[in-house]
Amino acid sequence: MHSIAHILVPEQTSVALNDCRLPVPVYAQAPTGTKDDLAIHRLRPHPLLTTLDLDDGEHVVAFVPSLSQVAVLNQAALALIQRLPLAEAAEAAEVYGALVRLVEMGLLVTTDNPALPCPAEPTTLVAWLHLTNACNLRCTYCYIEKNHEAMSLATAYQAIEASIAAARRYGYRELALKYAGGEPLLAFDTLVATHQYAQEQCAAAGLGLAATVLTNGTGLTAPRVARLRELGLDVTVSLDGAATSNDQQRPMCNGTGSTAAIMAGLERARAGGIHPTVALTITSTSLAGVPALVQWLLERDLPFTLSFARDHTCGRSHRDLLADEATLIEGMRTIYATVAANPPSWSLLGALLDRTDLSHAHGQACAAGSHYLVIDHHGRIAACQMAQHMPVADIYHEDPLGAIRHDERLPLGRHVDTKEGCRTCVWRYWCGGGCPLATLRATGRTDIQSPDCNIYKALYPDLLRLEGLRLLHQC
Ligand code: SF4
Ligand code: SF4
Structure with a gap:
């Protein structure tokens, strides 16, 4: 057995946005505890601390479901947690570094009834640009009716301007663009010109910019x-x-x-x-x-x-x-x-x-209905790429994001805390309650847990x- 407490944590995820993935907050506040909490004699394991054995007792994976970071602990680190609260000041000094780390990850607390932190609101507005209906594939599950209609450059530029205006109106710090279709590489010149325009306009507006091509x-x-x-x-x-x-x-x-x-x-x-x-x-x-x-x-x-x-x-x-x-x-x-x-x-x-993401706490499985503009090749705006047939605004609308948030036909932006079945689920801030559109189609509701x-x-x-x-x- 190792006598030194050893703690391993994952690095920030490097996986890019896909069609539905929620961006990991750029200005993330990953740790759930702070050093200010560190009254060592009162430290104890979080009441929901869970461990799973990895290799016949040598190491465990430790986490507080949907609230803490995920960590691997060796036997010494686990034994330290099990000895809390510590009585001996000398021993506390010896293990101070490990205790700080465990507090910062949210695995240790100083009270028996820690308040459940609500996940922070996203700082990124996501915009999907449907550049073309054309595609050279015929996927069996595709929801696009294929033809050769495509977004004009004028519409694409206006879509960028509308997205930036929405981001500024609601105080987002970053715009995340998804260039999609159809097959967006079949509209390559439009894609390139649009992204250059987005770079210029975001820089002028003081907004961060991330972008991915879904191809x-x-x-x-x-x-x-x-x-x-x-x-x-x-x-x-x-x-x-x-x-x-x-x-x-x-x-x-x-x-x-x-x-x-x-x-x-x-x-x-x-x-x-x-x-x-x-x-x-x-x-x-x-x-x-x-x-x-x-x-x-x-x-x-x-x-x-x-x-x-x-x-x-x-x-x-x-x-x-x-x-x-x-x-x-x-x-x-x-x-x-x-x-x-x-x-x-x-x-x-x-x-x-x-759609689950165990790397950070979040209140929704995706950005749809709250932090998402899906803009089709005509400039119409919908809440989700799979609901493009139900637009609620267009790129000339004064407040398209507000229109999406208040659309009662498609209430996709419900917080997981408001969903029946999810409210008391320990996994809820890693889950978000699943794809709200799939839930709507399976149950007729979005205020209930995922199928x-x-x-x-x-x-x-x-x-x-x-x-x-x-x-x-x-x-
Ligand atoms: S969908 Fe299921 S796993 Fe996800 S938060 Fe709701 S109850 Fe929990
Ligand atoms: S509602 Fe469903 S399909 Fe639409 S973005 Fe969210 S997870 Fe994806």
């Missing part, structure tokens, strides 16, 4: 990769399996498979100095093929996110694409086993369980243990 990756040619890199753009590529399952789920428009072309695009991006995030959508068709793709990505140290397919109302029903609960849980555990065998350099906490709730609850401990093993592997 199927087939159009990542070497010159485009070089241009995207020059512009400082993140790239998120959709890919659902290593071979057959992705080819079935995401054929090219001529009916042939897309997997080889997407993988070639990813390799060109890497060769050009861009490290794309790969977004995997899990369906009953793709589930069995995911571990092989995950293995391929891990070998290249490419970060990835795992999301469950959503049912939507556009076109034919896609319910047959959604895997049942037990199958999904078992399949996810198989994927996690693949990750455990070759753990990556990046934190898994915000990437491997649908994927049982899956999340079953897999939280698996994901926490997996992150703990990854941290141990790194040290």
Whole structure:
């Protein structure tokens, strides 16, 4: 047994925005305690402190569900926590550094009834720019009706201005842009000009700017990769399996498979100095093929996110694409086993369980309905990219974000504390209550827990243990 308390914590997540991911606050206040709390003789474990064994008692992963940071502790650190409150001043001096760290992470408190901190409000406004309806793929779960309509440059510039005006009106400190479609690389000139304009306008407005291109990756040619890199753009590529399952789920428009072309695009991006995030959508068709793709990505140290397919109302029903609960849980555990065998350099906490993010406390699963403008190629603004057929404003509206927040037809922006079933759930600030649109479509309500709730609850401990093993592997 080590006599020195040893504490490992994940680094800030490096996974880029995907279609629904909530930005990690730029000005994050990750620790939940402060050194001011450090009255050593009154320190004790947080009443909800939980530990999970990692390696037959040598190390545990420790956390306060949805309130603290996640840490790996060795036996000495765990024994220190179990001895609290400390009586001996001399001993307290010896372990002072470890105690400070544990307080800062929110694992120790000075009272039996610590107040539950409400997650901080996001400081980033997210705007989705739907650059084109055109796409060279025909994914089975896609919600876009394909044609060749595209956003004009004048509309794109006005969309940037409207987003910046909304960010200033509501006091956001950063704008996060998602260039999407359709396939946005089919509107490459518009994308480049729009992003240059966004850079100029955000700088003039004193706003931070982050941006990602959501692409199927087939159009990542070497010159485009070089241009995207020059512009400082993140790239998120959709890919659902290593071979057959992705080819079935995401054929090219001529009916042939897309997997080889997407993988070639990813390799060109890497060769050009861009490290794309790969977004995997899990369906009953793709589930069995995911571990092989995950293995391929891990070998290249490419970060990835795992999301469950959503049912939507556009076109034919896609319910047959959604895997049942037990199958999904078992399949996810198989994927996690693949990750455990070759753990990556990046934190898994915000990437491997649908819309949940265990890296920081947040009040909603996504920005929709509160901190999000989805702007289509005509300049119409909706609350979510999957609800573009229900616009509530346009880029000339005086207060489009206010219109979205007050839209009673689609109340997507409910805080998790207001949701039936979620209010008392210990996981709520890591979960946010799930995709509100999926909940609405499954239940007719958004003030209730996610239809994927049982899956999340079953897999939280698996994901926490997996992150703990990854941290141990790194040290
Ligand atoms: S959806 Fe389920 S896991 Fe998530 S906060 Fe609500 S009750 Fe908790
Ligand atoms: S409502 Fe659902 S689909 Fe829309 S952004 Fe949120 S998580 Fe994504």
